[in-house]
Amino acid sequence: xxxxxxxxxxxxxxxxxxxxxxxxxxxxxxxxxxxxxxxxxxxxxxxxxxxxxxxxxxxxxxxxxxxxxxxxxxxxxxxxxxxxxxxxxxxxxxxxxxxxxxxxxxxxxxxxxxxxxxxxxxxxxxxxxxxxxxxxxxxxxxxxxxxxxxxxxxxxxxxxxxxxxxxxxxxxxxxxxxxxxxxxxxxxxxxxxxxxxxxxxxxxxxxxxxxxxxxxxxxxxxxxxxxxxxxxxxxxxxxxxxxxxxxxxxxxxxxxxxxxxxxxxxxxxxxxxxxxxxxxxxxxxxxxxxxxxxxxxxxxxxxxxx
Numbered sequence: 001x002x003x004x005x006x007x008x009x010x011x012x013x014x015x016x017x018x019x020x021x022x023x024x025x026x027x028x029x030x031x032x033x034x035x036x037x038x039x040x041x042x043x044x045x046x047x048x049x050x051x052x053x054x055x056x057x058x059x060x061x062x063x064x065x066x067x068x069x070x071x072x073x074x075x076x077x078x079x080x081x082x083x084x085x086x087x088x089x090x091x092x093x094x095x096x097x098x099x100x101x102x103x104x105x106x107x108x109x110x111x112x113x114x115x116x117x118x119x120x121x122x123x124x125x126x127x128x129x130x131x132x133x134x135x136x137x138x139x140x141x142x143x144x145x146x147x148x149x150x151x152x153x154x155x156x157x158x159x160x161x162x163x164x165x166x167x168x169x170x171x172x173x174x175x176x177x178x179x180x181x182x183x184x185x186x187x188x189x190x191x192x193x194x195x196x197x198x199x200x201x202x203x204x205x206x207x208x209x210x211x212x213x214x215x216x217x218x219x220x221x222x223x224x225x226x227x228x229x230x231x232x233x234x235x236x237x238x239x240x241x242x243x244x245x246x247x248x249x250x251x252x253x254x255x256x257x258x259x260x261x262x263x264x265x266x267x268x269x270x271x272x273x274x275x276x277x278x279x280x281x282x283x284x285x286x287x288x289x290x291x292x293x294x295x296x297x298x299x300x301x302x303x304x305x306x
Contacts, residue, residue, distance in 0.1 A: 130188035204230025233276040
């Protein structure tokens with residue numbers, strides 16, 4: 001039968017170093033090959049076990065990292081909840097004083113133009129109160145009652161609030177679809193979201209630029225798109241920008257704006273997304289569902305019954 005052999009050949013020399021023959025040595029390799037095969041199988045098994053164990057360790061490490069992240073976030077939210085009451089008290093008192101003095105001036109002011117300006121001061125002060133309340137809402141999670149609102153009007157009011165911040169450096173280009181359906185929401189909450197987005201865009205254009213604000217209807221949803229021509233956001237930071245307390249503004253930012261904004265948009269049944277490319281600007285797209293009409297709900301119920 002055929003067997004594996006290892007054969008070596010060595011020349012046989014005489015005293016004059018002349019080759020007079022060849023010595024052949026043959027070694028049966030069956031046992032050696034069997035051992036090598038066993039070693040190969042053991043090595044393959046060890047590699048598989050090491051790989052399996054490595055995957056288990058990576059999964060365990062990821063679970064640990066996720067748990068640590070949730071713990072850190074929980075601690076931050078707990079701290080924010082404790083701060084919310086104090087912040088509300090400290091800021092609400094001077095704002096209420098502003099409203100009170102504006103009322104006093106209005107009662108003694110005869111000039112209609114000045115009275116309108118004082119009324120605007122009151123309205124803006126109330127908006128500040130609403131912003132403080134929304135911060136507390138984010139920490140305490142109370143409920144909010146919504147009403148039918150025009151998203152275009154919310155955008156117009158927001159741009160009016162931001163006018164002084166934008167007028168010297170930023171050109172605002174509006175494209176608001178005129179026949180948009182109304183949505184269910186709370187105007188001041190949404191103003192808070194949009195003014196934060198607009199001021200973020202302004203900060204991204206320190207040397208000036210353009211701000212494109214667009215509203216439109218698509219797939220039975222109302223969209224708001226706010227696009228700047230600023231420096232953009234690095235791709236590795238995009239997924240972090242909605243995390244509480246994450247900011248790229250160093251000492252000037254709290255890291256709460258987009259996080260609070262995302263919670264407000266979610267409470268409205270909507271979504272918020274960010275698209276950005278370094279050096280080319282950033283787009284923030286917010287969408288809202290259109291309230292279902294009573295007749296539509298009735299028809300849907302009838303269809304389900306059928």
